[in-house]
Amino acid sequence: MSEVAERGRKKALSPWKSKSPQGSSSKAKKATQFPGVKSLNGKWGYLYVAPFVVMFAIFGLAPVVYSVYISFFHWDPLGESTFTGLHNFDRLLHDSDLWLALRNTFSIWALSTFPQMLMAIGLANILRNTRLRGKSFFRTILLVPNITSVIAITIVFSQLFGRDFGIINDILGWAGFSHHIDFIEGVIPSHVQIATMITWRWIGYNTLIFLASMLAIPNELYESSSVDGASKWQQFRYVTLPQLKNTITFVLIVGTIGGLQVFAEPQQLASDGGSSKQFLTLTLFLYNQAFVNNKYGYAASIGIFITFIVLIISAVNFVITRKISNDGTR
Amino acid sequence: MRNGMITKLRGKALVASFAAIAIGAGVFTAQAKAAEPVTITIWTFGDVIQRQLVAEYKALHPEVTLQIKKSDLDPLDGTNMVTACTSKTGPDIVATEVSYSGYWRSYPKCFTDLRTMKTTGEPTAGIPAGQTANDIAKNYLAWRWQQGVAFDGSVIGIPTDVGGLEVAYRSDLFKKAGLPTERNAVAKLWPTWDAFIATGQKYNAKLTAAEKKAGVGFIDNAGTIYAAIMNQGTAKYYANDGTESGKLIYATNPQVKLAWNTTIKATNAGIGTRIGQYTSDWNIGMNKGTFATILAPAWMMDYIKAQAPDTNGKWDIADMPGGGGNQGGTQLGIPSYAQNKQAAYDFLTWYLAPAQELKVFKTYGLFPAASVLYKDPALTGYKDPFFNNAPVGQIYAAGVQTLKPIFEGKLQRAIDQAIGAGLGRVAAKKQTADKSWAQVLSELNKVVNN
Numbered sequence: 107m108s109e110v111a112e113r114g115r116k117k118a119l120s121p122w123k124s125k126s127p128q129g130s131s132s133k134a135k136k137a138t139q140f141p142g143v144k145s146l147n148g149k150w151g152y153l154y155v156a157p158f159v160v161m162f163a164i165f166g167l168a169p170v171v172y173s174v175y176i177s178f179f180h181w182d183p184l185g186e187s188t189f190t191g192l193h194n195f196d197r198l199l200h201d202s203d204l205w206l207a208l209r210n211t212f213s214i215w216a217l218s219t220f221p222q223m224l225m226a227i228g229l230a231n232i233l234r235n236t237r238l239r240g241k242s243f244f245r246t247i248l249l250v251p252n253i254t255s256v257i258a259i260t261i262v263f264s265q266l267f268g269r270d271f272g273i274i275n276d277i278l279g280w281a282g283f284s285h286h287i288d289f290i291e292g293v294i295p296s297h298v299q300i301a302t303m304i305t306w307r308w309i310g311y312n313t314l315i316f317l318a319s320m321l322a323i324p325n326e327l328y329e330s331s332s333v334d335g336a337s338k339w340q341q342f343r344y345v346t347l348p349q350l351k352n353t354i355t356f357v358l359i360v361g362t363i364g365g366l367q368v369f370a371e372p373q374q375l376a377s378d379g380g381s382s383k384q385f386l387t388l389t390l391f392l393y394n395q396a397f398v399n400n401k402y403g404y405a406a407s408i409g410i411f412i413t414f415i416v417l418i419i420s421a422v423n424f425v426i427t428r429k430i431s432n433d434g435t436r
Numbered sequence: 437m438r439n440g441m442i443t444k445l446r447g448k449a450l451v452a453s454f455a456a457i458a459i460g461a462g463v464f465t466a467q468a469k470a471a472e473p474v475t476i477t478i479w480t481f482g483d484v485i486q487r488q489l490v491a492e493y494k495a496l497h498p499e500v501t502l503q504i505k506k507s508d509l510d511p512l513d514g515t516n517m518v519t520a521c522t523s524k525t526g527p528d529i530v531a532t533e534v535s536y537s538g539y540w541r542s543y544p545k546c547f548t549d550l551r552t553m554k555t556t557g558e559p560t561a562g563i564p565a566g567q568t569a570n571d572i573a574k575n576y577l578a579w580r581w582q583q584g585v586a587f588d589g590s591v592i593g594i595p596t597d598v599g600g601l602e603v604a605y606r607s608d609l610f611k612k613a614g615l616p617t618e619r620n621a622v623a624k625l626w627p628t629w630d631a632f633i634a635t636g637q638k639y640n641a642k643l644t645a646a647e648k649k650a651g652v653g654f655i656d657n658a659g660t661i662y663a664a665i666m667n668q669g670t671a672k673y674y675a676n677d678g679t680e681s682g683k684l685i686y687a688t689n690p691q692v693k694l695a696w697n698t699t700i701k702a703t704n705a706g707i708g709t710r711i712g713q714y715t716s717d718w719n720i721g722m723n724k725g726t727f728a729t730i731l732a733p734a735w736m737m738d739y740i741k742a743q744a745p746d747t748n749g750k751w752d753i754a755d756m757p758g759g760g761g762n763q764g765g766t767q768l769g770i771p772s773y774a775q776n777k778q779a780a781y782d783f784l785t786w787y788l789a790p791a792q793e794l795k796v797f798k799t800y801g802l803f804p805a806a807s808v809l810y811k812d813p814a815l816t817g818y819k820d821p822f823f824n825n826a827p828v829g830q831i832y833a834a835g836v837q838t839l840k841p842i843f844e845g846k847l848q849r850a851i852d853q854a855i856g857a858g859l860g861r862v863a864a865k866k867q868t869a870d871k872s873w874a875q876v877l878s879e880l881n882k883v884v885n886n
Contacts, residue, residue, distance in 0.1 A: 183518055183521075184521055184543045184545070185542070201882065203882075264715060264716055265716035268717040268720070269711075269717060270650075270651050270709075270717045270720070270721065271716070271717050271721070272716070288864070290712070291860075291864040291866070376712075378856070378857050380857075380860075381856075381857045381859075381860030381861045381863075381864060382857070382860075382864075382866055382867075383857075394853075397515055398850050398853060400539070400846060400847070400850075401883075
């Protein structure tokens with residue numbers, strides 16, 4: 107199988123390899139009809155990737171490099187900037203707001219990622235059912251929350267979560283809670299509110315990803331397991347879940363990176379992140395330093411800090427999920 | 437970019453057709469030149485640029501195309517204008533909310549000094565030719581005009597409106613609580629802020645137990661008192677020491693302490709409902725009568741009408757405790773890298789002329805900054821039926837004229853935000869007033885030093 111593929115690939119590439127053993131003479135002759143082509147020796151590939159690389163260099167890499175540069179300055183885009191060395195980083199690590207923002211970010215991330223993942227896998231398992239009617243309809247509407255504007259979502263959810271007249275507090279009232287929960291001032295309640303918005307927005311997207319990888323699981327596995335007398339739950343536990351490990355890794359990493367960038371939801375609830383900064387996230391902290399306090403250099407150093415956190419988390423994610431998948435195959 | 441090309445092409449076609457007409461008529465003179473098509477790009481937000489007036493201007497100047505980019509988010513002036521100025525681009529006109537004026541007054545290089553511009557003249561609208569910003573300054577409220585003047589004296593913005601701030605109150609709820617309902621009698625209830633708080637306590641004392649449990653109160657949010665008192669002073673967080681940046685005095689200014697203490701007093705007296713403004717709870721509470729008063733800038737009247745249409749006629753407007761007040765307002769300026777400065781200036785001077793500001797007030801409730809109108813019966817005689825036929829023009833005009841110019845600095849928004857959060861912590865009973873103030877000071881210390 108792999109040998110065939112290898113051979114096929116070699117054949118396909120051969121026109122660009124002047125020293126390839128088969129048919130080199132005739133192809134080389136042909137190549138000379140286009141001056142310059144021969145000398146490129148397979149460097150055409152660079153041309154193909156150029157659009158992405160150039161765009162990435164301009165819009166991705168250059169801003170990153172520039173913000174690293176800015177972070178060493180007391181930066182004023184319109185006035186004078188002074189070089190301050192590592193001062194911004196020194197201050198940042200001693201800024202209690204940073205650790206508060208880190209705590210909030212992780213709390214919101216955990217509250218939004220894990221319940222969401224469980225629900226998405228459950229939903230995907232339902233949609234996988236071959237006897238389900240209107241499958242494509244459900245699969246399509248799952249993406250609607252994802253294309254809704256965050257601002258609109260925030261407006262609707264803040265109505266649901268209103269302290270005095272919100273539906274959620276009304277329901278809790280019927281259930282016997284006499285105390286109205288303040289979903290803005292409370293630390294955990296505000297995190298729950300934000301996590302709910304994130305979950306609502308992303309659950310459909312993740313469901314589709316899980317669904318796609320569930321559909322890719324070979325049916326033989328289910329057939330043989332049912333021959334062995336496995337129940338539906340056992341099939342899900344011992345066939346579906348282990349096969350989803352790579353997808354879970356993917357969703358976790360993407361979710362984590364997204365979770366570290368939570369911005370619009372808390373910003374819309376209160377632009378300063380709450381009276382005691384109870385839902386100040388890392389990106390909101392960055393934004394406020396840059397555009398309210400006019401500390402652009404400081405904000406850049408926060409950006410770099412966030413990058414490091416993402417790197418660390420990605421590494422941890424990678425290690426943990428690899429360990430899980432190794433355990434699973436045993 | 438593409439839009440620009442299209443308008444350019446369209447522009448060329450227009451020029452060609454105008455030229456053809458002119459040649460055909462045998463009058464290829466200055467008139468054809470005056471009608472040269474031009475596109476003015478405007479960055480704005482909210483209701484600052486009114487569609488109805490834009491249509492009027494187009495009727496006056498068919499050759500002018502207004503390209504309006506409206507942004508709903510606060511950072512328009514904070515981020516986009518910074519980017520535009522650093523990259524030496526920008527629209528022809530930009531609307532700036534006054535909370536940013538403290539920032540922009542330090543960077544006059546980003547704006548065209550409007551003292552150097554001269555109007556082409558608009559005879560039909562009564563605007564003579566050759567007028568600079570200096571010539572029209574006398575038409576506007578002096579302290580409000582100052583907010584558009586940079587540290588070096590250059591005029592970087594002309595005010596569209598002044599916020600004004602008065603007390604909007606529910607006369608039906610006042611009646612229920614046994615308080616006077618007539619607006620002059622109501623204003624006499626609270627000559628001072630202390631009297632205002634005492635009135636609130638009187639109102640709250642009449643509430644039933646069920647109402648108290650449902651969170652009903654006198655004012656929507658006691659925290660709004662802070663900004664109101666700050667604007668009644670002569671200085672906020674900066675003292676004008678003649679330098680570009682001014683001197684920070686937030687820790688020592690007695691006005692700050694007065695505003696803080698009074699707000700804390702109101703909060704502890706429990707006269708507020710703690711509902712945040714512009715939340716859904718606020719909108720619902722406005723309909724349900726959860727609160728009986730709002731400190732309302734003129735532009736909020738339109739918001740109340742839209743959110744609580746069923747309360748029509750139940751509202752009224754009374755004078756602020758301690759004199760007038762202000763909250764918000766916007767100004768229009770011409771960035772220094774604008775492409776069509778002359779056309780932009782002509783539009784600006786027309787749009788912000790008293791006659792137009794009066795129209796905007798009557799249709800959208802933005803209170804004119806053009807103080808020449810304050811004696812005009814068209815304004816002073818204007819009554820709003822939604823607010824029980826209160827002479828809103830007269831009340832707001834009297835209020836804004838009592839205010840003094842205040843020196844604004846770069847970090848004003850940051851300081852406002854920190855103090856607002858501090859008041860919020862006390863209102864949410866997270867901290868005592870003293871502890872909260874200590875935290876405000878330590879946070880501001882971080883903001884200021886670095």
